[in-house]
Amino acid sequence: MTSAECPVCEAEVEPEWEVERGEIIDCGDCGAELEVADTEPLEYIEAPELEEDWGE
Amino acid sequence: MTRVGFLCSRVRKDEKLLLEELRDRADVERIDPREVSLALDSPEGAEVSPEELDVVVDRAMSYSRGLYTARFFGSYGVPVVNTSDVARVCGDKVETSLALREADVRTPDTRVAFTPESALETVEAVGYPVVVKPIVGSWARLLAKVNDRDSAEAVFEHKKVLGSYEHSVFYVQDFVDKPGRDIRVAVVGGEAVAAMYRESDDWITNASVGAETTACETDGRLGSVAVDAARAVGAEDGVVGVDIMEDGDELSVHEVNHSLEFKALTEASGVNVAGRYADRVMEVAE
Numbered sequence: 001m002t003s004a005e006c007p008v009c010e011a012e013v014e015p016e017w018e019v020e021r022g023e024i025i026d027c028g029d030c031g032a033e034l035e036v037a038d039t040e041p042l043e044y045i046e047a048p049e050l051e052e053d054w055g056e
Numbered sequence: 057m058t059r060v061g062f063l064c065s066r067v068r069k070d071e072k073l074l075l076e077e078l079r080d081r082a083d084v085e086r087i088d089p090r091e092v093s094l095a096l097d098s099p100e101g102a103e104v105s106p107e108e109l110d111v112v113v114d115r116a117m118s119y120s121r122g123l124y125t126a127r128f129f130g131s132y133g134v135p136v137v138n139t140s141d142v143a144r145v146c147g148d149k150v151e152t153s154l155a156l157r158e159a160d161v162r163t164p165d166t167r168v169a170f171t172p173e174s175a176l177e178t179v180e181a182v183g184y185p186v187v188v189k190p191i192v193g194s195w196a197r198l199l200a201k202v203n204d205r206d207s208a209e210a211v212f213e214h215k216k217v218l219g220s221y222e223h224s225v226f227y228v229q230d231f232v233d234k235p236g237r238d239i240r241v242a243v244v245g246g247e248a249v250a251a252m253y254r255e256s257d258d259w260i261t262n263a264s265v266g267a268e269t270t271a272c273e274t275d276g277r278l279g280s281v282a283v284d285a286a287r288a289v290g291a292e293d294g295v296v297g298v299d300i301m302e303d304g305d306e307l308s309v310h311e312v313n314h315s316l317e318f319k320a321l322t323e324a325s326g327v328n329v330a331g332r333y334a335d336r337v338m339e340v341a342e
Contacts, residue, residue, distance in 0.1 A: 020067045020071075020072060020075065021067070022064060022067035022071075022088065023067045023072075024066060024067075024068075035066070036067075047066075051118060052197075052220075053118050053119040053193070054119070054194065054195075055194015055195050055197070055313075055315070056195070056297060056314070056316065056317050
């Protein structure tokens with residue numbers, strides 16, 4: 001796991017820790033919230049917007 | 057080795073902590089509700105079949121996805137922490153209020169009305185201030201403290217016009233003048249294992265909106281009220297977060313959360329809540 005392309009701005013984004021599928025990280029270039037879609041190979045999708053029934 | 061199905065889409069710090077503890081104890085298979093379709097007899101799209109699982113942990117952030125996926129896995133014969141029955145009662149504030157009242161657990165007086173006019177009549181009869189809440193929702197979203205008739209008319213009209221049909225179930229609760237804080241208690245398998253105060257200058261004291269958290273003892277009446285509340289929603293075998301307000305000398309339960317967020321609680325209390333959570337999951341699997 002090294003880096004992968006931000007789907008919003010195409011910058012290379014490298015996680016600072018060992019990430020899990022489903023984790024959210026920020027793109028340092030454009031600030032988009034990215035969801036880790038896969039770890040091998042690393043792949044991001046744009047994180048979904050908060051939905052009304054999310055929570056505890 | 058025990059096999060645990062871990063139901064979640066988004067992995068937050070809470071899920072990372074819990075995954076780490078579970079992986080020390082079991083084989084863990086991730087199940088993402090976005091990737092499965094649930095037939096009556098088996099799921100399609102999951103990487104593991106129900107027969108191979110000893111237990112499923114519901115950590116879905118989406119109430120509806122978690123509720124129905126937990127219901128299906130329960131129907132497939134797999135124990136789920138928490139069960140869909142617990143999720144249904146905790147995820148719907150009307151159900152929670154009724155369950156607490158039926159179990160004689162103190163909770164703020166609550167009324168439900170179905171039109172802005174009847175909701176306004178109710179509030180006028182009860183007196184101000186009151187709190188208006190959506191029946192489904194979390195993290196203090198869309199809570200309104202209504203201080204007068206003008207505000208009440210505006211809030212009810214906005215809910216009616218701008219909201220989905222569920223926002224026309226007007227859930228009105230007495231405002232409790234708590235002492236600038238409330239208390240979150242984690243109840244795991246019928247035991248209060250950790251608690252914290254959540255303090256704020258705002259009337260909303262949810263950690264998700266910036267309340268400061270400090271440790272709180274779980275013994276005595278507080279722990280006992282929290283355990284009673286967990287039992288009231290059917291979670292004596294599960295894991296829930298009980299939110300309690302100090303109402304004068306009384307303790308009043310205003311919420312029971314079936315998908316306990318424990319990151320702040322772990323930091324404030326020093327208790328390894330994820331470890332206790334994982335232990336409970338393993339006990340349910342046996």
